[in-house]
Structure formats: C-alpha cells, structure tokens
Amino acid sequence: MKVKELVNLLNLQEVTPFKFCDYKDDGEFAKFVYISDVEYKDLIEVFDQRPDYINKYDMLDEYIIDYMNLKGKSYTNDNIEIRFADVTVDELFILMKNMSDRDRCKTIFKIVRNSCYPLNEDELKYAVAIFTILHELGHSIYFSKSNKNVLEYSLWESGYRRKFGNGVVGTYSEIPSEKWSDDYASEKLDENLDKVREYLSILVK
Numbered sequence: 001m002k003v004k005e006l007v008n009l010l011n012l013q014e015v016t017p018f019k020f021c022d023y024k025d026d027g028e029f030a031k032f033v034y035i036s037d038v039e040y041k042d043l044i045e046v047f048d049q050r051p052d053y054i055n056k057y058d059m060l061d062e063y064i065i066d067y068m069n070l071k072g073k074s075y076t077n078d079n080i081e082i083r084f085a086d087v088t089v090d091e092l093f094i095l096m097k098n099m100s101d102r103d104r105c106k107t108i109f110k111i112v113r114n115s116c117y118p119l120n121e122d123e124l125k126y127a128v129a130i131f132t133i134l135h136e137l138g139h140s141i142y143f144s145k146s147n148k149n150v151l152e153y154s155l156w157e158s159g160y161r162r163k164f165g166n167g168v169v170g171t172y173s174e175i176p177s178e179k180w181s182d183d184y185a186s187e188k189l190d191e192n193l194d195k196v197r198e199y200l201s202i203l204v205k
C-alpha cells in the first residue's frame with residue numbers, strides 16, 4: 001500500500017492538506033511545511049543581518065518588524081501542507097529504519113511499540129507509517145494551537161532548532177513541537193492502526 005492510500009484510508013486529509021512528491025534521497029521524507037522556501041530564505045537573510053543581539057530569539061518582535069519593513073510582505077497560511085515522499089508503507093519503513101539520527105530512530109520505534117497492542121511484522125510497518133503521518137499532523141495542530149502567524153512560528157521554531165543544533169536543548173525529541181507531535185501520534189496510534197487491521201482483515205476474507 002502507498003502512504004498516500006493509507007492517509008486516505010485513515011481519513012486524515014481534512015485537517016491539513018497532504019502533498020506527495022518524488023523522494024529525492026535526501027532523508028527528508030515527511031515534513032510539515034508552513035512557510036515557502038522563498039519566504040524562509042528571505043527571512044533568514046534578514047535575521048542574519050542582525051548579529052547585534054546576544055539572544056536573537058528573545059527579540060522576535062523586532063525581527064518581524066525588520067522583516068516586514070525590508071521585504072514589505074504580509075503573511076498568509078497559504079503554504080501550509082504536509083509534504084510526504086510518494087512511497088509505499090514498506091519503503092517508508094526502510095527509510096525510517098535507516099534514519100541518520102540513530103537516537104531519533106530508536107525513540108520512534110520505542111514510542112510505536114509502547115503505543116500499540118503487540119505487533120506482528122506487518123502491523124509494525126503500518127504502525128511506523130501511521131506514527132509518521134500522525135506526527136506530521138501533530139506539527140500542524142501544534143502550529144494552529146500556538147496562535148502565532150507563520151512568521152512568528154518560523155522564528156520560534158528555528159530558534160529551538162538552532163539551540164538543538166548547538167547542543168543547548170538536548171535531544172531532537174525534546175524540541176517542544178517534536179515532543180508534542182510525538183505525544184499526539186502516540187495517543188492516536190492504536191485507534192488508527194485498528195482501522196488498518198479492519199481493512200486488512202476485509203482483504204483477507
């Protein structure tokens with residue numbers, strides 16, 4: 001089964017649009033996108049022109065005003081989507097197992113095993129795919145709940161991610177949006193896996 005079909009089966013298209021693209025072999029197979037690549041590049045450019053602040057991330061309002069003034073832009077939520085590699089559930093399982101961040105990989109498999117009734121090999125593959133889908137959906141819900149616009153959210157997120165990159169925050173799974181999305185996916189995993197169990201049993205009959 002393709003991940004695309006799995007998303008349809010679980011009826012999860014309603015919350016956030018999913019977009020499926022060719023996999024580029026870059027390790028980026030699932031991503032919550034809220035800002036366009038061009039906007040993000042512009043933003044970082046403006047951001048990097050202000051090295052005078054010790055902690056840029058405490059100065060978000062100033063940066064947003066700078067950005068608006070320099071680029072004369074207003075923000076919309078037009079770019080929000082969940083971008084997925086157009087792969088099968090089996091292919092996604094291999095991508096997940098071979099993730100370059102080994103700690104993150106272990107965390108995901110641990111969460112999946114702890115969130116479901118004992119899994120056979122086939123169910124584990126579906127569970128990992130569903131976890132990945134729900135995790136990205138979690139990012140989208142977390143964004144909506146933040147009440148931040150795309151620009152504020154982007155700066156806020158990149159702040160956390162840079163700190164993580166500098167080893168200040170700890171592990172990837174401790175980035176607040178990652179933690180929230182993991183918890184969301186964990187909570188919803190088994191009920192969604194049941195839908196697949198039901199579907200697969202219909203196929204067998």
Ligand SMILES: [Zn+2]
Pocket residue numbers: 135139177178181
């Ligand atoms: Zn994530």
